Amino acid sequence: MRTINIIILSLFIHSFSYADKNMKIGHIGKPEDVDRTIVVKMYDNYYEPKSFNIKKGETIKFEVENVGELVHEFNIANAMMHKKHQPEMLKMVENEILLADSIDKEKMKKMAKMDKSMGHSHSNSVLLIPSEKGSIIWKFDNAVNIEIACNVPGHYDVGMIAKVNLD
Numbered sequence: 001m002r003t004i005n006i007i008i009l010s011l012f013i014h015s016f017s018y019a020d021k022n023m024k025i026g027h028i029g030k031p032e033d034v035d036r037t038i039v040v041k042m043y044d045n046y047y048e049p050k051s052f053n054i055k056k057g058e059t060i061k062f063e064v065e066n067v068g069e070l071v072h073e074f075n076i077a078n079a080m081m082h083k084k085h086q087p088e089m090l091k092m093v094e095n096e097i098l099l100a101d102s103i104d105k106e107k108m109k110k111m112a113k114m115d116k117s118m119g120h121s122h123s124n125s126v127l128l129i130p131s132e133k134g135s136i137i138w139k140f141d142n143a144v145n146i147e148i149a150c151n152v153p154g155h156y157d158v159g160m161i162a163k164v165n166l167d
């Protein structure tokens, strides 16, 4: 009985770490591989366009501009990854790194030395203050169930999510 429990437990742990290593969201792309550029505007609290049609394997350059009055994120992931990222963003708010309409970059640097997650350096995400522009090149190989979303506390909950249709 005990052996069976151990086997079940190890299968359980294995399937979890397997899922973690195999986040099927694609990869950061190279500038020379860009197939097309999509311009995205971030408003309070939605994206324009509201959805994206992307072919599997395409490399897209997203040119993102925050035209809202709040800080917003353009994060390419799946629902599970967004859920995991949200507590980090909340922690950035609690530490007064992430403010409603600005980011304390000095504090961010300082805090990131102690807690890496407070540096918000993710290859699949850009975090922009009002009027700021950023870009991200993403290769949609092996990508499934992608949603582009903003994990600034409260924004995901009010629907700051753009659907990605992959075919």
Ligand SMILES: [Cu+2]
Pocket: 045, 071, 072, 073, 150, 151, 152, 155, 160
């Ligand atoms: Cu937002």
